[in-house]
Amino acid sequence: MKDLLEKEDSIKPPQIGKIVEGKLIGKARSAVFLDLGALGTGIIYGKEFLGVKNELKKFKVGDTVFTKVIDLENEEGYVELSLSQASDEITWEELRRKKEKGETMMVKILGANKGGLLAEVLSIPAFLPVSQLLSEHYPRVEGAESSKILTELQKFIGKEMEIKVFDLDPREGKLILSEKAKRSEKVKEILKNYKVGDVVEGEITGITNFGVFIKFPSSAKTTEGEAYNLEGLIHISELDWQLIEDPADIVKVGDKVKAKIISISDDKVSLSLKSLKKDPWIDIEEKYKKGDEVSGKVTKFNPYGAFIAISPKIQGLIHISEFGTKSKMETALKIGEKYKFQILSIDPAVHRMSLKLKEEK
Structure with missing residues (x-):
């Protein structure tokens, strides 16, 4: 809290945006008054009063209240103050302190989306990404289907988790939590x-x-x-x-x-x-040579060509340039079918075998 207040011992005029400390000296129907000492008398009224009306009921005359200066002097000569803006700033400062100290907190999970879990910390909306969950809470869904991931995450709604503040940005209202950081x-x-x-x-x-x-x-x-x-x-x-x-x-x-x-x-x-496991490419040149004719099954197409399984552990590639276009390649070759190929080159160091389709006689 002290970091938010003036550190100088000498009294300086209040500045807009500064957090100030005052003693509650009076309540009216739609305003409260604070003694700011040498800074004068402050007032919370209008929309600033209406927005925190219920919260102000907790304070009684003589209580210390922290507020934010929003106007140095209104028409009636009071320093105009905001309790809500000060509360937000104090809350973000508290969250920053917790992050720096690595403090853990318990939070209740309020919701979930495909990217993670939703919560609140000190009334600030917070997000706990999937990547920041403990390994035992990570949604291990085969195929990584987003709908199934969401179903798994929804099981945490209503439960409490021990977390740390992972990242925060008060200006954007962003508060990111981490369960695994602890x-x-x-x-x-x-x-x-x-x-x-x-x-x-x-x-x-x-x-x-x-x-x-x-x-x-x-x-x-x-x-x-x-x-x-x-x-x-x-x-x-x-x-x-x-x-x-x-x-x-x-x-x-x-x-x-x-x-x-x-x-x-x-x-x-x-x-x-x-x-x-034994690297099957170590002795591949003892089994295959450049120019050899081999039989292989087409296993997969990609933008560069087609993968060909020469054996269970050895895959070769026939480049798309051998066909001219992807459509011509997919016309000439079918996934799962076997064809005759000729080996153009072998590079065991990078596990690469280049092939060309053997022309039918």
């Missing part, structure tokens, strides 16, 4: 005991269209003496060497797996399953 520092500290390349054993806890979540115990203990569980992400590209459309084809929730840590950033850890 655990973040603990996780960062524990992750100092791990390094890239470490292999951990854990359990698959969730599957999304972009990968899977794995929970693994650490050497740290909770206050109850149990192992502190960490959770990381295995991106879809790190599940296997083959091209994967659905992570659920590789693992299921509850599966026990070993994974290698490939990245640690702050409180986030990324892992890989395929790093613990």
